[in-house]
Amino acid sequence: MKKIIKNKINKVLRWFNDDEYMLTQICELFTLVTVINSYMIVYINDEPKIGKFAYIHLLMRLLILSVIIMIWEEKLIFSEIKSIILSTKNISALSQKEIRTMAYKKIVNYKITTISVLFTSITISICVGRIVGANEPRGGTIFYFNLLLIFGIITTIVFGTYLYEKLKILCYGK
Numbered sequence: 088m089k090k091i092i093k094n095k096i097n098k099v100l101r102w103f104n105d106d107e108y109m110l111t112q113i114c115e116l117f118t119l120v121t122v123i124n125s126y127m128i129v130y131i132n133d134e135p136k137i138g139k140f141a142y143i144h145l146l147m148r149l150l151i152l153s154v155i156i157m158i159w160e161e162k163l164i165f166s167e168i169k170s171i172i173l174s175t176k177n178i179s180a181l182s183q184k185e186i187r188t189m190a191y192k193k194i195v196n197y198k199i200t201t202i203s204v205l206f207t208s209i210t211i212s213i214c215v216g217r218i219v220g221a222n223e224p225r226g227g228t229i230f231y232f233n234l235l236l237i238f239g240i241i242t243t244i245v246f247g248t249y250l251y252e253k254l255k256i257l258c259y260g261k
Contacts, residue, residue, distance in 0.1 A: 109160050117203070118203035118238070122235065136227075139217070141224070142218050198245050202245050206238055
């Protein structure tokens, strides 16, 4: 019975997400949880994390969400690794222009996925940089406000790219 329920939930998530890569699922869940948490800290006066703990906390959140999704999607792990390796081999045969065109179309077609992958990548880079850096990081409300700002900028750029592409098709055709 549990397996049937799990399969039904997975079908609903696949329909909503329209993407089968576990990495994008991790990024989307991390983005959702982090943006909600940051909003609560900035606007609802939740207690912010301070110092290095703020950055370590975000990395631990990513690790915990990754483990949860890996346990949930246990059957997909090896097939996904194989498909990524095969797609990497196929990409090496393409020209730079074809690769750029494919990346641009992916950004336009997968807006939420693109936003979440970019947000997660930038957040990880900031956290690792601040933890390893020489200065003592502050964290606090300003850090969480900056996370919301980064999310807003990324969202604006991705949807701006999408609108630009739609306008270009509308004006000039394909």
